[in-house]
Amino acid sequence: MMTIFDVIADPTRRIILDLLRDRPRIVSELVAELEISQPGVSKQLRILREADLVTVQQEGRKRLYVLTPKPLSELDQWLANYRQLWEDRYDRLDVYLEEIKQSEKEDSNDNTE
Amino acid sequence: MMTIFDVIADPTRRIILDLLRDRPRIVSELVAELEISQPGVSKQLRILREADLVTVQQEGRKRLYVLTPKPLSELDQWLANYRQLWEDRYDRLDVYLEEIKQSEKEDSNDNTE
DNA sequence: CAAATATATAACTTGACAGTTATATAACTA
DNA sequence: TAGTTATATAACTGTCAAGTTATATATTTG
Numbered sequence: 124m125m126t127i128f129d130v131i132a133d134p135t136r137r138i139i140l141d142l143l144r145d146r147p148r149i150v151s152e153l154v155a156e157l158e159i160s161q162p163g164v165s166k167q168l169r170i171l172r173e174a175d176l177v178t179v180q181q182e183g184r185k186r187l188y189v190l191t192p193k194p195l196s197e198l199d200q201w202l203a204n205y206r207q208l209w210e211d212r213y214d215r216l217d218v219y220l221e222e223i224k225q226s227e228k229e230d231s232n233d234n235t236e
Numbered sequence: 237m238m239t240i241f242d243v244i245a246d247p248t249r250r251i252i253l254d255l256l257r258d259r260p261r262i263v264s265e266l267v268a269e270l271e272i273s274q275p276g277v278s279k280q281l282r283i284l285r286e287a288d289l290v291t292v293q294q295e296g297r298k299r300l301y302v303l304t305p306k307p308l309s310e311l312d313q314w315l316a317n318y319r320q321l322w323e324d325r326y327d328r329l330d331v332y333l334e335e336i337k338q339s340e341k342e343d344s345n346d347n348t349e
Numbered sequence: 350c351a352a353a354t355a356t357a358t359a360a361c362t363t364g365a366c367a368g369t370t371a372t373a374t375a376a377c378t379a
Numbered sequence: 380t381a382g383t384t385a386t387a388t389a390a391c392t393g394t395c396a397a398g399t400t401a402t403a404t405a406t407t408t409g
Contacts, residue, residue, distance in 0.1 A: 134239075160370085161387090183377070274357090280397085294406095
């Protein structure tokens with residue numbers, strides 16, 4: 124099965140999600156925007172459906188795809204563990220070590236021989 | 237080249253990031269935690285390096301890997317476009333449509349024959 | 350210096366997945 | 380009902396990346 128990480132890794136699927144963020148779309152609209160074949164689009168839509176990132180509304184012979192973004196919150200939760208780290212950058216070991224690395228780089232000029 | 241989406245899509249790399257979130261580690265420590273070979277770990281570390289998600293500190297013959305989480309903010313920015321959508325769920329078209337879908341499902345019980 | 354340790358790189362294999370074309374299914378229309 | 384439109388599914392192909400083993404590189408130690 125595909126994790127949410129796998130699902131959003133694909134650029135085509137991200138484009139679809141971004142399009143649906145604006146408004147729901149029928150398949151042919153998505154096909155028009157994406158530069159791949161109609162079956163290719165349907166294939167990605169199936170994956171998005173199985174990940175519960177979209178739902179479908181039958182409209183006669185058309186199908187309206189609607190964004191249901193809730194599963195993205197899982198990604199958000201994972202990210203939350205890191206958010207703090209990149210936000211307050213000043214009392215962190217990694218920054219400290221990077222500074223060391225920088226000064227060592229500057230030193231290492233005379234070692235070249 | 238690999239996008240940040242590709243980088244975090246791999247479960248091994250996510251484990252490495254999560255381990256480094258706790259504290260910096262030398263390669264052999266990471267190898268001990270992950271169930272793949274040492275070269276396999278080194279390969280993923282290279283990808284994390286190229287994505288600027290980690291930096292290395294040479295410590296004698298050991299190498300200390302340190303998390304530098306800033307590139308994850310790109311992912312965060314992408315997510316930000318959706319966060320609002322799953323948070324306020326009550327005036328959204330998608331929820332409305334999902335309710336319709338639900339009641340239609342309940343109706344379709346008598347069609348089974 | 351030789352042996353041992355720590356890590357990286359090279360070459361290779363394999364599996365998965367995105368895209369393709371061809372076809373099926375279903376709904377509307379003349 | 381026959382034809383057309385809209386979408387999905389099936390079968391196939393090619394690419395790519397994750398892991399492997401073997402080897403190279405670099406550092407420490409006796």
